[in-house]
């Protein structure tokens with residue numbers, strides 16, 4: 001599930017698979033998804049909604065929730081909170 005509250009979100013017309021990178025090209029795919037998020041006008045509210053909904057996978061609000069390097073998930077949630085607070089963009 002992805003945050004869907006705003007019609008302004010940049011990902012609305014992009015293949016959702018972009019935000020669920022897998023395979024050997026994963027780092028480049030994550031970077032591409034994060035670039036989209038960084039330009040999104042609803043970045044902060046997206047992060048807040050992801051926290052509210054308990055989203056745990058994919059690239060959301062520029063945070064790679066599935067990144068094994070930022071597991072446990074609590075660290076990913078902290079990153080989402082920082083984006084929601086306007087203190088960080090991944």
Ligand code: SF4
Nearest residue numbers: 009011037040046061
């Ligand atoms: S911040 Fe990223 S995941 Fe969230 S609505 Fe915008 S483009 Fe979609």
